Amino acid sequence: MQQILSGLHEECGVFGAWGVHRAADVTYFGLQALQHRGQEGCGIVAADEGGTLRRVKGLGLVSDVFNGEKTMSLPGSIAIGHVRYSTTGGGGIENVQPFLFRHNSGDFALAHNGNLVNSSELRTMLENQGSLFQSSSDSEILAHLIKKGPHAPDAPRIDAIKAALNMLEGAFSFLIMTNNRIYACRDKLGLRPLSIGRYKNGYVISSETCAFDVIGATWIRDLEPGEIVTVDRHGIRSNRYTDDLRHAMCAMEFIYFSRPDTDIEGTNVHTFRKESGKLLHQEAPADADIVVGVPDSSLSAALGYAEASGIPYEMGLVKSKYIARTFIMPSQDLRDKNVRMKLSPVKSIVGGKRVALIDDSIVRGTTSLRIVRMLREAGATEVHVRIASPMIKYPCFYGVDISSYEELLCASRTLEQARAAIEADSLAFLSEQALFEAGRRSDLCLACFNGKYPTKLYTSIEQANKDGKF
């Protein structure tokens, strides 16, 4: 069971550029803007004018892996890139993307954001048919399906890609690159975001629109669930790989993951969070002197809470800019150390005050406990914790590291037990209905809150379900 729950669960970012001078350089800046989605490794593949695909990849931040010299070795006007986060067991250079495949029908590269729920079944099937995998990542499966499908290798690639995508279940935003083309693909539930923009005479594709603003590109549109957009010398063309569509955008993209300056399907992330903070105050007002947000992803919700309550917003916590995000550190020990390093209470602000502490979510509860204690040590008389999302009770199988049932604070605790565990004076969570109101949409995946997974979870996990393991 533990193996199932702590498998390859990743939250990553993809970026691509087509018809762009020095595409690898532009991709480098795009990946920098997506760095918050993955900090353990990154890579870029570019196609030079002769059609040769070259790759640079490595472990670490984009600025560590790449410098001027490294991107200089990637000439050409087409490139795709990837930033990666992985859990324990999923790390290592072999799993850093994009993957690059050499094939007699033409080389191609692939970058993936998301997680497939039927990867072990597909991998077993492919290995039984003779496939040799370069990595333990589920992302490589698509490449093997494309090359082994009934349409490969002679039929147009789009047919092979469609057939392969139809075999996948789960969350994916894929970029597939050949020496003259990029295919951008989004899963049929639209779980992970993917947008396309115009950059000079070419096109760019990104997990988040914030990357367009950074490089000066103009947003064109978001890909639809189940859509494949082909980008080549003919411009952009749209195909669907299935008619079996049901939108279920990951609510955590709005709540926690995406940058506040990103727009997801017409809704700005900061606006969503601020609205959720207002609704949180309506549902759970607190008797407090000041509102304090946990930097950075909770600041928008804290602003909304303060605005709705009339209680002044204060900067009661300061974050070190140079420490990585806690949630995406790969082990509990590293996460504990990281919390101590990255947040400091401002004594002169919180001393003698009743604090309404706003956070976006509670996963393990370690961060919340430490912050409540820090605020008390700094002189806060009361700490009322308000969470701008519902209680997380279930693991995510779609690429977010909410990996183990046992690690989730709220999985087996009542509200009162959760409050006691984080030592808060009071604790309240936002309702599911308020999340729908905040985004003015109800087609969201909320599976980690309510256990209603929008896909089948496949044999081994279903068996675990039957066994009452989660």
Ligand code: SF4
């Ligand atoms: S289970 Fe939660 S984190 Fe995973 S895709 Fe659904 S909403 Fe997002």
